[in-house]
Amino acid sequence: MLLAHPQTASRPWRWSLSLERALPKLVLAPSLLLALVCIYGYMAWTGYISFTSSSFLPNYEFTGAGQYLRLLENDRWLVACKNLALFGVLFIGISLLLGVFIAILLDQQIRAEGALRTIYLYPMAISFIVTGTAWKWILNPSLGLEKLAHDLGWSSFTFDWLTNPDKAIYTLIIAAVWQSSGFVMAMFLAGLRGIDASIIKAAQLDGASKPRIYLRIVLPCLRPVFFSAIMVLSHIAIKSFDLVTALTAGGPGYSTDLPALFMYAHAFTRGQIGLGAASAMMMLAGVLAILVPYLYSELRGKRHA
Amino acid sequence: MTSLSICNVGKQYHKGATTLENINLEIRSGEFLILVGPSGCGKSTLMNMIAGLEEVSSGQILLNDHDITHAPPAARDIAMVFQSYALYPNMSVYDNIAFGLQIRKWPKSDIETEVQRVAKMLQIDHLLSRKPAQLSGGQQQRVAMGRALARRPKVYLFDEPLSNLDAKLRVEMRTEVKKLHQRLGTTIVYVTHDQIEAMTLADRIAVMKDGVIQQLGTPQEIYQSPNNLFVASFIGSPAMNFIPVTVERNDQGLFVQLSDSGGQRLNVPLRADLPATVGQELILGLRPEAITEVQPHRLSQADTFQGQFMVEMTEPTGPDTLTLLRINQREVTARIAPQANPQAGHSLALMLDASQALFFEPSSGERLRASPQQRIA
Incomplete structure (x- = not known):
């Protein structure tokens, strides 16, 4: 009982602390996601396209360094x-x-x-x-x-x-x-x-x-x-x-x-x-x-x- | 042998502000002259004008009787040590010292020997390959001095060289600057706002305020017989005590009255040769060391008084305890031996040595001096 008491008392405090810790990550997440997809994702996609025979429309037929x-x-x-x-x-x-x-x-x-x-x-x-x-x-x-x-x-x-x-x-x-x-x-x-x-x-x-x-x-x-x-x-x-x-x-x-x-x-x-x-x-x-x-x-x- | 004369030098800025007016200074060969004053008094401007970094508006500067008033800095053969050291950050210590010599097209081998000589003298020979950023403040200070020494200029200028150092290092470097001057016998003009630096280093001190030299003299002269209230208050730490008094007359002659905390009156006689009149308002200046614990063997001396004073506050400094008390309802600092055990809130018997008292004219701030006619009497 003596041990359990301080634990329950400290729980709300811990919650707010972990929220505080997570908040910057939560706020940054959308822009990070956008950057990942729209910059690095499309970079990778362009990289892949450059190894295909795409002409008018992109296709995914791999042709190497052609x-x-x-x-x-x-x-x-x-x-x-x-x-x-x-x-x-x-x-x-x-x-x-x-x-x-x-x-x-x-x-x-x-x-x-x-x-x-x-x-x-x-x-x-x-x-x-x-x-x-x-x-x-x-x-x-x-x-x-x-x-x-x-x-x-x-x-x-x-x-x-x-x-x-x-x-x-x-x-x-x-x-x-x-x-x-x-x-x-x-x-x-x-x-x-x-x-x-x-x-x-x-x-x-x-x-x-x-x-x-x-x-x-x-x-x-x-x-x-x-x-x-x-x-x-x-x-x-x-x-x-x-x-x-x-x-x-x-x-x-x-x-x-x-x-x-x-x-x-x-x-x-x-x-x-x-x-x-x-x-x-x-x-x-x-x-x-x-x-x-x-x-x-x-x-x-x-x-x- | 180098002498530097500054004749009627003035500095006016475009906007009409006058920073310096009719400065006259005669700096003898091998002399250590210190320009001291509060910030904004024009001491740095004067130094920059000697170095050629600022235009001289009027007057002349002579170096060994050559007019250098409008010569470019490079042609003056003057070296300067700056407050911020002003080391070239991209160059090694060696190159910092050698730069001036390289520009003067010294042969490589001579530069090498000269840099080594200077570095040995300043004990920085193990730092020659370092960059300034890798040095401590004191080491940078030495390099800056080495750079000045290497060129063997006619005059050295120091612009507050120690004020960026911490207290302990400052005292060390102060001693070193003085040693260096004694060993080399060079002509030095040194600017500082620190009156202790001025007192300890100088052969002569020029105290400046508002672009005017207030007094020029040896440290002892400046300390013991200041020309005016400003010099008296600026030199000395803690500062001189100033007590407003009125001149009175009794059968022994003119005197002024001081009263201790008990209301007892101490009559301080005015020397007969001072041009004062009865009823005149004066300011009595008394150094803190003139108010001490009672020393019975001195009590019999003329102009020594004893009184009871209420101690308001004490500041122990170690050798002395600075004690705040009141004379004529004015706060006054006394320098008392710790053995006398002054304690705040307690009354203490103290001794005043009025023979050291100085009198000032309140409106002009000038010190009352014996006029030649009266001195005979």
């Missing part, structure tokens, strides 16, 4: 990959350089810094569709820059990159850099603000020039910011679809095709779901190739700290 072999022989896919490499490297490189440069200039305690910061950051608030459309007009030889130069009397001026199959890919880079370098600037500006001002003073007293202070001391301290910026930018590069659609639609011909556009075209408009699925899996592999080493280094870093 779609991948077709993909690698597909000229358009190779162009898309080459474009992605060129676009990715130049877009990330130029955005970083420009973003860091603007951030350093803005960090010199200038007047109206807040207004300038907003101006540079603003393109980020616009969707890639709008950016693409606006730049299509600006770069269009009969509407934009070229026409302006002609109207001003410089009749020999030509700027036809948008319609030139060899140069069209660079218009994508221009538009994407315009949109993203402000974001890079904001990231680096935040990083620069985190650096103790007396470090810079100390370096000045040590006799270092401004460029040298930034190159030898400040920028090396911002290595984590470089990592994050490259992560974000490479994501934008790999998945970029809307910008291409709005600006060049992959054209002229398929000279500005990117993997995401290729995937969409084959899976949904050309009735080659299997091939589209295979290209989607290749893109996933590309993203993972960047993401996994990054996550690995991040998590390892945390364990050390």
Whole structure:
């Protein structure tokens, strides 16, 4: 009796405790379920489809790596990959350089810094569709820059990159850099603000020039910011679809095709779901190739700290 | 040999605020000068101007009689130790110390020997390959000093270098800074808000307030004969006691009255050479150590008084017990030997050494000083 008494008294308390413990799990369960099915489930499904002979409609007849072999022989896919490499490297490189440069200039305690910061950051608030459309007009030889130069009397001026199959890919880079370098600037500006001002003073007293202070001391301290910026930018590069659609639609011909556009075209408009699925899996592999080493280094870093 | 002269230096900001006005300082070769004052008094601004990190609005700064007022920091041959240490986080300790030398294009072998010399002197030679983040506060402090020492500059500036350390380490490093100065005989300008640091380290102290140097002198001068109420209250811990009094006259001359808790009156005579008049309101300043337990052998000395005081509170510090009591209804701190056993709520016989009393003019805060004409008398 003496033993039973405290047990009964503590039962309601235990109930509420276990409910309290279970509540976070209960609340998170629906979204976890959705993520499991809609992201990882369909990822797996796409993976399976890529090994089938699906064309207009998905079928489940397993054909091995056939779609991948077709993909690698597909000229358009190779162009898309080459474009992605060129676009990715130049877009990330130029955005970083420009973003860091603007951030350093803005960090010199200038007047109206807040207004300038907003101006540079603003393109980020616009969707890639709008950016693409606006730049299509600006770069269009009969509407934009070229026409302006002609109207001003410089009749020999030509700027036809948008319609030139060899140069069209660079218009994508221009538009994407315009949109993203402000974001890079904001990231680096935040990083620069985190650096103790007396470090810079100390370096000045040590006799270092401004460029040298930034190159030898400040920028090396911002290595984590470089990592994050490259992560974000490479994501934008790999998945970029809307910008291409709005600006060049992959054209002229398929000279500005990117993997995401290729995937969409084959899976949904050309009735080659299997091939589209295979290209989607290749893109996933590309993203993972960047993401996994990054996550690995991040998590390892945390364990050390 | 390095001397630093600051002549009529002022600092005005664009918005019209004046932070420094007509600062004049003559820092002798090998001197350890401390700028001390509450935060916002302009001491760090002055130091930054010496370093070349802030523009000088007016006046001149001379280093060995060369005008360096508008020279860039790199051209001044001045090294600085910062409060936050300001070590380069991406570089090893070795590179932190070597950076300034590399920029000055020293030969590699010379850099190596110099870094080793400095590291040995500061006992950080086993840390040279570490990054600053892997060091303790005291070690970082040593590296920051090593970086300054390695360049062998003409003048060293220290900007509150010890205030980020814990109390025990601060005292240790304080001793070490002083030793270093004695060994190297370098010219040092040191900024602090800690008056104990100023008293213990300095050859001379400049007490600053609101952008003006209030007093410049040796620690003893500053402590024993402060120019004004601000210096008197800022230097010394616990602070000097201030008691408002009125000047009266009897047949022995001018005096002021203090009363103990029993209502007994103690007449403190004013020195005859002080320019005071009957009825004048003054502030009497008395250091806590001038109010002690009764020491019979001293009672016979002139200007020593005994009274009964009610103890309101005690703060034992070990060697002394700080005791709160009232003189003229004013709270006053006394420094009493623990053997006298002061206890809150109990009355205690105490001795006042009025020969140490200082008198201040209440409105200006200036100390009453003997005027030369009257001193003859």
